[in-house]
Amino acid sequence: MKLTFKEQQPFRLWFEYLKVCLNDKELSQKVNRSFYNGWHLNEVKTQKFNKWFKSHEHLFTKKFESKITLYNGKKTPNTLLVEIPLDYTVQKIQRDIGKVVKGKIAQSQINQRFQITSQNHLKIAPFDYFRYCWQVKRKKELRNIKIKLEDIWYLVNFIIKKRQKKIKPWLLDYEKVDRVTGQKKILKQFIRIRKLSEKHEKTKAFNSKAIVMANNIRKARNILENVCKGVFPGNYSIS
Numbered sequence: 001m002k003l004t005f006k007e008q009q010p011f012r013l014w015f016e017y018l019k020v021c022l023n024d025k026e027l028s029q030k031v032n033r034s035f036y037n038g039w040h041l042n043e044v045k046t047q048k049f050n051k052w053f054k055s056h057e058h059l060f061t062k063k064f065e066s067k068i069t070l071y072n073g074k075k076t077p078n079t080l081l082v083e084i085p086l087d088y089t090v091q092k093i094q095r096d097i098g099k100v101v102k103g104k105i106a107q108s109q110i111n112q113r114f115q116i117t118s119q120n121h122l123k124i125a126p127f128d129y130f131r132y133c134w135q136v137k138r139k140k141e142l143r144n145i146k147i148k149l150e151d152i153w154y155l156v157n158f159i160i161k162k163r164q165k166k167i168k169p170w171l172l173d174y175e176k177v178d179r180v181t182g183q184k185k186i187l188k189q190f191i192r193i194r195k196l197s198e199k200h201e202k203t204k205a206f207n208s209k210a211i212v213m214a215n216n217i218r219k220a221r222n223i224l225e226n227v228c229k230g231v232f233p234g235n236y237s238i239s
Contacts, residue, residue: 035230134220149210
């Protein structure tokens with residue numbers, strides 16, 4: 001069974017969080033490499049998700065593919081025979097068939113070993129946002145700058161705008177930039193963003209940004225810790 005783009009997104013999030021763990025000196029020591037056997041972690045560490053997923057999609061799906069067909073003879077294994085009255089409309093069949101077969105067929109085509117552990121539907125954007133906040137906070141280039149939580153809000157939103165324009169984010173891809181040139185570029189951008197930050201520093205909305213960033217960073221940290229254990233996203237509350 002080939003997953004659609006939408007179905008792939010929760011696994012992309014898992015992949016991106018695991019990549020962060022593998023590239024972090026502290027978290028990489030906590031990664032359960034036995035659980036992730038078959039993921040080829042060296043590839044996770046260096047490759048983009050789309051390239052990696054092409055050769056690893058089987059990790060997340062069952063090995064068989066099935067489709068609904070009309071019963072036209074002897075019942076075959078691993079199928080469920082359903083009688084449908086001829087006076088049923090297509091709309092009525094669509095409405096009622098789920099109630100009839102509930103509990104008698106597989107609940108999901110997803111590989112149970114690598115199953116998303118969220119009771120609610122994952123909202124993709126917030127999980128990317130949590131991760132960006134944590135990554136900005138951890139960047140080596142910013143350690144010598146007295147960066148505030150409020151500044152992170154502006155930096156993260158700058159990154160998101162860059163990604164939306166399909167331009168390489170200077171902050172997330174800093175590893176590929178010359179150290180000296182990259183440092184000057186980051187300082188120049190940071191000065192511009194800091195001025196914007198200071199302009200709004202006394203406003204109520206500005207102060208709330210610090211609280212939001214602190215919560216996002218804690219959530220990201222909890223998710224990363226869970227991913228190291230082989231769980232995504234798990235419990236990532238800030239309590």
